[in-house]
Amino acid sequence: xxxxxxxxxxxxxxxxxxxxxxxxxxxxxxxxxxxxxxxxxxxxxxxxxxxxxxxxxxxxxxxxxxxxxxxxxxxxxxxxxxxxxxxxxxxxxxxxxxxxxxxxxxxxxxxxxxxxxxxxxxxxxxxxxxxxxxxxxxxxxxxxxxxxxxxxxxxxxxxxxxxxxxxxxxxxxxxxxxxxxxxxxxxxxxxxxxxxxxxxxxxxxxxxxxxxxxxxxxxxxxxxxxxxxxxxxxxxxxxxxxxxxxxxxxxxxxxxxxxxxxxxxxxxxxxxxxxxxxxxxxxxxxxxxxxxxxxxxxxxxxxxxxxxxxxxxxxxxxxxxxxxxxxxxxxxxxxxxxxxxxxxxxxxxxxxxxxxxxxxxxxxxxxxxxxxxxxxxxxxxxxxxxxxxxxxxxxxxxxxxxxxxxx
Numbered sequence: 001x002x003x004x005x006x007x008x009x010x011x012x013x014x015x016x017x018x019x020x021x022x023x024x025x026x027x028x029x030x031x032x033x034x035x036x037x038x039x040x041x042x043x044x045x046x047x048x049x050x051x052x053x054x055x056x057x058x059x060x061x062x063x064x065x066x067x068x069x070x071x072x073x074x075x076x077x078x079x080x081x082x083x084x085x086x087x088x089x090x091x092x093x094x095x096x097x098x099x100x101x102x103x104x105x106x107x108x109x110x111x112x113x114x115x116x117x118x119x120x121x122x123x124x125x126x127x128x129x130x131x132x133x134x135x136x137x138x139x140x141x142x143x144x145x146x147x148x149x150x151x152x153x154x155x156x157x158x159x160x161x162x163x164x165x166x167x168x169x170x171x172x173x174x175x176x177x178x179x180x181x182x183x184x185x186x187x188x189x190x191x192x193x194x195x196x197x198x199x200x201x202x203x204x205x206x207x208x209x210x211x212x213x214x215x216x217x218x219x220x221x222x223x224x225x226x227x228x229x230x231x232x233x234x235x236x237x238x239x240x241x242x243x244x245x246x247x248x249x250x251x252x253x254x255x256x257x258x259x260x261x262x263x264x265x266x267x268x269x270x271x272x273x274x275x276x277x278x279x280x281x282x283x284x285x286x287x288x289x290x291x292x293x294x295x296x297x298x299x300x301x302x303x304x305x306x307x308x309x310x311x312x313x314x315x316x317x318x319x320x321x322x323x324x325x326x327x328x329x330x331x332x333x334x335x336x337x338x339x340x341x342x343x344x345x346x347x348x349x350x351x352x353x354x355x356x357x358x359x360x361x362x363x364x365x366x367x368x369x370x371x372x373x374x375x376x377x378x379x380x381x382x383x384x385x386x387x388x389x390x391x392x393x394x395x396x397x398x399x400x401x402x403x404x405x406x407x
Contacts, residue, residue: 030066031070032073032076032348032349033070033071033072033073033075033076033079034066034070034076035348036073036076036077036080036347036348036349036351037065037066037070037076037079037080037083038062038066039347039348039353040080040083040084040094040347040353041058041061041062041065041083043345043353043355044058044084044087044092044353044355045058045062047343047345047355047357048087048092048284048355048356048357049283049284049340049356049357049358049359050087050089050284051284051285053086053087054086054087054088054089056086056087061083061086065079065082065083073349077094077096077351080094080353081093081094081161089356090119090120090162091119091340091342091354091356092342092354092355092356093161093162093163093353093354094163094347094351094352094353095163095344095351095352095353095354096163096351097349097350097351098167099163099164099166099167099352100350100351100352101350102166102167102170103344103352111133111170111198111199112170112171112172112173112196112197112198112199113169113170113171113196113197113199114136114137114138114141114169114170114177114179114194114196115132115133115135115136115137115138115139115197115199116129116131116132116133116136116138116143116169117129117130117131117132117133117258117310117312118130118149118162118165118166118169119162119338120162121148123370124148125158126148126150126157126158127148127149127150127157127158127160127162127165128146128147128148128149128184129143129144129145129146129147129148129149129310130145130258130259130310130312130336130338131145131255131256131257131258131310131311131312132144132145132256133199133225133226134205134223134225134256135199136197136199137194137195137196137197138194139256139386140386141192141194142192143179143181143192144183144184144185144310145184145256145308145309145310145336146184146185146309146310147181147182147183147184148181148182148184149165149179149180149181150180150181150182150189151179151180152165152168152169152177152178152179152180153168153177153178154178155168170196171196172196173196173197173198174195174196174197175195175196176193176194176195176196177193177194177196178191178192178193178194179191179192179194180192184309203224203225203226203227203228203230203231203234204222204223204224204225204231204234204235204238205222205223205225205390206220206221206222206223206238206241206242207221207390208220208221208242208245208246208247209221209390209391209392209397211392211401212392213392213398213401213402213405214401214402214404214405216248216405217248217249217401217404217405218245218246218247218248218249219247219249219250219251219401219404220238220239220242220243220247220249220250220251220301221250221251221253221390221397222235222238222239222242222250222251222252222253223253223255223390224252224253224254224257224268224315225256225257226257226258226259226260227257227259227260227261227262227264227265227268227314227315228260228261228264229261229264231260231261231264231268232264232267232268232271235268235271236271236298239271239298239299240298243298243299247299247301248301248302249301249302249303249304249404249407250299250301250302250303250304251303251304251305251306251397251400251404252272252303252304252305252306252322252328253305253306253390253396253397254305254306254307254311254315254318254319255306255307255308255310255311255332255396256308256310256311257310257311257312257315258310258312258313258315258336259312259313259314259315259316259338260313260314261314262314262317262341264314265279265313265314265315265317265318266278266279266291266317268318269293269317269318269321269322270293270294270296270297271296271297271298272297272298272299272303272322272327272328273293273297273321273322273325273327274293274294274295274296274297274300275292275293275294275295276292276293276321276325276327276363277290277291277292277293277321277325277363278290278291278292278293278317278321278363279291279317279320279321279360279361279362279363280360280361280362280363280365281341281358281359281360281361282358282359282360282361283357283358284358288361302404302407303322303327303328303329304328304329304330304331304400304403304404305318305319305322305323305328305329305330305331306330306331306332306396306397306400307319307330307331307332307333307335307373307375308332308333308335309333309334309335309336309372310336311332311335311336311373312335312336312337312338313336313338315335316335316336316337316338316339316368316372316373317360317362319335319373320362320363320366320368320373321362321363323362323373323376324362324363324364324366325363329376329377329403330373330375330376330377331375331376331377331379331396331399331400331403332375332377332378332379332380332396333375333378333379333380334372334373334374334375335368335372335373336372337368337369337370337371337372338369339359339360339361339367339368339369339370339371340356340358340359340360340369341356341357341358341359341360342354342355342356342357343355343357377399377403379395379396379399381395382395383395383396
């Protein structure tokens with residue numbers, strides 16, 4: 001009897017365990033909808049930067065959400081959105097198939113729409129502009145870094161996800177979209193009608209400047225508007241060309257550069273730095289990893305970096321590395337303050353998942369998330385016209401010339 005009681009008790013235990021983990025079925029036993037939810041849960045469980053998951057019981061959530069009825073992929077997407085929303089962190093998000101394809105196109109250097117980089121402000125929960133892309137319809141319409149987008153064609157943005165908002169601003173060339181914008185400086189509100197266009201994301205503009213302000217300078221001016229797949233090669237080619245033309249000082253313009261590919265930011269830092277730490281990344285176990293520059297810099301000429309409130313993410317990694325290593329002076333305004341790193345993961349059915357996997361620190365271990373980088377010299381005056389941008393009539397460039405003339 002004792003032996004029979006033992007086996008009966010063991011059977012009950014096995015049944016209890018099976019009931020508890022009843023939703024943990026092999027991947028091929030799940031419907032496509034549940035497989036998507038399970039994949040998203042598993043990726044976040046393995047990679048997300050906060051191992052406490054914003055105080056959520058992540059294992060219990062898996063059981064809860066997989067038991068839901070999901071007859072369509074749209075229902076599965078909504079389920080993943082709800083699950084990720086509990087993390088209360090806007091950069092970890094589901095990318096539906098169209099949004100995921102658009103994101104890959106953006107980083108490859110092609111886009112149509114208004115040309116505006118956006119994010120949800122983590123404090124106000126409002127949709128906020130990081131920066132307009134250089135030469136875009138949004139820039140021509142006067143939208144500034146830090147402005148708030150209250151609605152898009154009459155649809156309030158507090159009802160939209162980040163990717164839904166971006167999708168509404170994209171569209172066919174020549175079509176119109178109306179953005180209701182609240183200015184970050186004076187809080188005024190206006191409706192701005194923008195005509196969509198092809199956005200040429202040629203990330204680099206380079207010129208050799210001479211000026212009466214400092215006749216001895218041959219100034220290599222490089223404006224970098226985004227860290228896309230071609231940015232590193234373009235910057236390297238620009239430096240080599242400017243060196244051949246006799247540049248003896250440089251201005252690297254990162255104003256309104258919203259970031260992009262982390263790898264591009266690191267590789268571009270290596271074009272300017274020798275034998276230096278570029279950035280530290282800190283994962284959920286607080287393990288530090290570093291990215292280093294070896295002795296491969298293309299020039300050691302004096303350098304000034306221009307920054308503003310639209311300088312974000314990979315731009316801040318580059319600016320912080322150059323500042324902390326004493327390689328460059330920073331001129332402009334405090335930067336945006338995005339110190340979190342996302343990785344992209346493929347999901348079932350051509351969807352994707354952006355997950356915050358780490359935060360970064362500058363070489364001097366500054367955590368800039370929500371704080372930004374303070375420039376060495378403050379300049380907030382704007383060029384009078386777009387034509388003045390990057391010339392000696394540009395207040396930022398003029399201050400850079402004054403500093404470089406003293407070196």
